[in-house]
Structure formats: C-alpha cells, structure tokens
Amino acid sequence: MVSNQYRVEEHERMLAMSDINCIKHLRNKKGLSITKIKETLGINWRTAKKYADEDQLPDSKIKQSNGMMYTDKWGEIVSDWLFEDSKLKKKLRRTKKQIFSELLDLGFKGSYRTVCYFISDWENSHNEELDKGHDRLEHPPSDAQVDFGVMEVVKNGEFMDTHVLVMSYPHSNAAFAVPLPSENQECFLQGLKVLFTQSGGVPRRIRIDNLTPAVKKVRSKIEEAKLTDAFIQFQNHYGFEVQVCNPRSGHEKGSVENKVGYIRYNFFTTSPVMNSFEDLTETLHIQLQNDRQRLHYEKEVMIEDLWNIEKEFLLE
Template sequence: MLAMSDIYCIKHLRNNKGLSITKIEKTLGINWRTAKKYADQDHLPKKKNNKKKGMLYEEKWGEIISDWLAEDRNLKRKLRRTKKQLFLGLKELGFKGSYRTVCYFISDWMNTHHDESISGYERLEHPPGEAHVDFGFMEAVHDGELIDIHALVMSFPFSNAAFAVPLPAENQECLLYGLKQLFKQAGGVPESIRIDNLTPAVKKTRTKLEEAQLTDEFLQFQSHYGFDVQICNPRCGHEKGHVENKVGYIRYNFFSTAPIMESFDDLATKLALQLLAVKVGRKQDLP
C-alpha cells in the first residue's frame, strides 16, 4: 500500500497537472494499475484503529490522569507534577496498576497531545565550553527555622556536568559572587554562558526590534573573566533547558527534605561534595 504522501502526489499530477496515467507511471516509477487506481478513483487507505487495552484505557484511570496532564499544561514547567507524583495521586484514589504502566500511558498521551507553544523550534546545538546558568528556589533549616535558598546552578550540556552554590538572594551581588564560586568549582571559566533575562544581569529585556542590554556591572564582570554571553528570548526556557533540568534534579534529589545548614558556606561545601559524588554513582540526600 502506498503512503498517503504518494497518493496525494498521484492525485496532484492527475488533477492539477493533467498528466496521463502512462506519464504518471513513468514519472513515479509505479505500476500502471496502481497509478490508475489512485489517480481516477476516490480511493484512500483506511487508517487502522488499534484500540488499546488495559485499565488506563478501559477504566476511569486514563481519563483522570489525562485531565491532570491537561491541567498541568497551563502551569509553568517547573510547577507541573512529575510522573511519580501523578502515579502516587492515582494510588491514593485506589489505582492498583504499576508505575511503569502509568509512565507508558503518560508518554503515549504526550505523543498524541503536542504542545503548540513549543512547536516549530529547531534543535539547539551545545558545543564544548558552553554553560547554562539559572537560579533555583529551595529550602533549608537554619537555627531551627526554614529559610529560603536561591541555588545558582551552572551546567555544561556537552559534558552533562553541573555545579551549584546556595545563596541568600537573587540580587546582583549574589549573582556575581555565585558565578565566581562556580568558576572555582568547575576549575575554569566557560567560553560562553547562556542566561535568561535575569534582572541582576539584564537591564533591558530583548524585544523583536532590539537586543537585550546587560547591566554595567555585569559587563565589567564579563570583560574581566572573558566569556561570551547568550541571552535567551523572553519566555523561552527551553533555550536553556539543560540547566532547568539540573535545577530540578538538585531540588528533588538533594533538597527532597530541607537539609540542616550551619552557614551558606557549610551548605555550599556539602552540595559540592554531593554533586561530585554523583559522578561516581554515590548520590544521596544532604545531611
């Protein structure tokens, strides 16, 4: 059976170009009867309707999880529920299936419900020496109280390496100090750094007509260390998706429960050791 694109090509040559069946046969290199069948008859292949089976397709569970996935589409990516959270939500409602079954269903749902907001993007290339930088919000325990932690994370998509330093805020002083600490952890300065429109670094957001403008202090910092800067387009987190994933990885693996910290330097040392341990397969929560 011919592919749909081939059938439309035959009909186009016959109806729009006025070619004879013999000419279509020679042009496309197909059998004369085949050319005749699809050129002059209203004949289109019927799509097979392979009805899927299983409790997620035949019972209420698939409809429930589909509603949750549709709801999460309206949230920022970092606020959407993970597959594990969706699975646990079903279990609370009495679902008896496995986590793997839920993962398969979610993947199938994603493949058939494309997010139009991310369609049309070209694949991004990340050469060696390119780093992505972003802040991530977390929590820790200090003197018996929960405090906010703003972890500055730097990742290298080409090598999949990541470094992080916890900071008390996301102001300019913390950003520049954090970058210096990240350079020390990485053992050098990246050739280029990709950031989003961070207020401490960008004083004017990119528009369709003009480029984003860096703050004077960040320009001086950039000039001193000699790296290039790439600024993502507004609301285009996928352009630095690697560091977004690393922020989530650090949050859910090392801050799943708020760690106890004596100081920011103490927490920075613990986090650096844990990220180093990941490279040799010894990941664990911060103490």
C-alpha cells in the same frame, strides 16, 4: 488591611486574579520568599506556593477528588520528570507505573489513578509545545548555562527558602551549584565566582535568560537585551561570551532548567539543615561531584569522564 478572602480555609480558597497577580508580583518582581509572601498577605503557605509558582504546573482540566498533585510538591516533581523524559527516546522514558513507584519511594500517599490523571493532564497541556520540533541545540565543550532555583532548607529549626545558582555544562551534563541569600547583582556575581572556582576554570560562553542582575529591562519586543554595566565589567574581566535566551524560549537553556529540578528533587527532597551558606555550598559541591559517577543519559559514557575532557577547554 488584608482582605477576608485570604482568611478562608484552604480547601475553599479561590483567589481572584488581582490577588494572584499580587502574589506573582511579590514573587517574581520583589523576589520575596514563599514564607515572606505568606506572612505579608496572611495566607496559607501552600496557597502562596501554588499561586507564586503555578506556571510550573499544568492547568487542571480534570476535576479530581484529590488535589494533592496540585497543592503539594508531587505535581512539580512529576512535571520535571516528564519534561526531562521528553528529551529522551520513547523507549528510555519512564512509564506511568515507574513514575508511581518512584513517587512512593519519596513518601507519596496518593493513588496510582491520581498520578495517571495528572500525567494525562500534563501531556494534554504540553503536547503542542513539545511537538513544535525545536532544532536541537549544539553544545560544544565549555559552553555553560546558568539559572536560579529556589530550594527549601531548615535553619535554626525553621523552614526557609534559599536561592541556588546552578551552572550546567550540557556537553558533559556536569553541574555545579551555590546557595545564596538573594538573587540580586552582588549575590549573582559572587555566585558565579564560586562556580568558576568549583569548575576549575571559566566557561567560554554562558547562556542566561533575562536575569535582572545581568540584563537591563527590555522595553520593546524587538529590542535586543542589553547587559548591565556591572555584568559587562565582570564579563570583560573573566573573558567569557554571553548569550541571552530569546523570550519564551525555555528550550534554549533546557539543560540548566532540568538540572535545577534534578538538584531540587535529589538533594532537597528532605529539606537539609543549613548551618551556614559555606557549609551548604561544600555539601552540594561534594554531592554533585559524586553524582558525576553515572552514565550520561544519551552518550552512555560516565559523566565524570566527559567532564574531565570538557574542563580542558575552559578559560583560566
């Protein structure tokens, strides 16, 4: 039976850590969608979303009368923008006023002060991490990064989550994506096949984190990650190398993490209607093709031109 604690109104809700852990377990270990967690525990959708994905938002250090930055999507959007801008020279980063203006264009109803409070909070909680001075990773042509992101779509008149496998090529900043019904091994390997087809070749090296379909559970902190047998067979067939990121080293695949956020807030801000996975795959493919018609954020060359050069390095 669901605890009465789950039945309180949204604005009064303060879940115990055991309840939060339950939500995190259903999300991260069981792979349940936000909607399924909501139905299983009988809680509000926004509460399920907040606690399932709360590590994407900074911890609140300033009590605000308006909590929309933390309970709605706006905090996630701004967090992704701030993280993306942290990789750029200061003069190229968005100002607070620019961020506020872009949020208004997306339908934001909050105040400028609310946004400033959130940005200050985010900077306070991330400055230590950003100041660690990670060595800049080199990204030779045909090196790719892969990760999943959860996006919201509309199917049969109802909102639902879909899993989107994203492949980013940091050298050119080109990206490819395929929506999938799950993050299991069958979907992961089939998704990679689609991404190879979209790319017109196979990356020489793919960097991943500890994705369950590809990496066996590591029992010791000093034990190296071991690939699953099915993924090794898949790797041998296509001939690419694999690099598994170190634990808690998100900067090692920062390109694809930023690209997941970029796709979410540029192509899924208004939840698209999904008639089928095939139709949505084709739509995303065309959108990302068109998206390459812009300058690389650092090299000041068209992404399409960089990609045309990089894809010559791919394996057949």
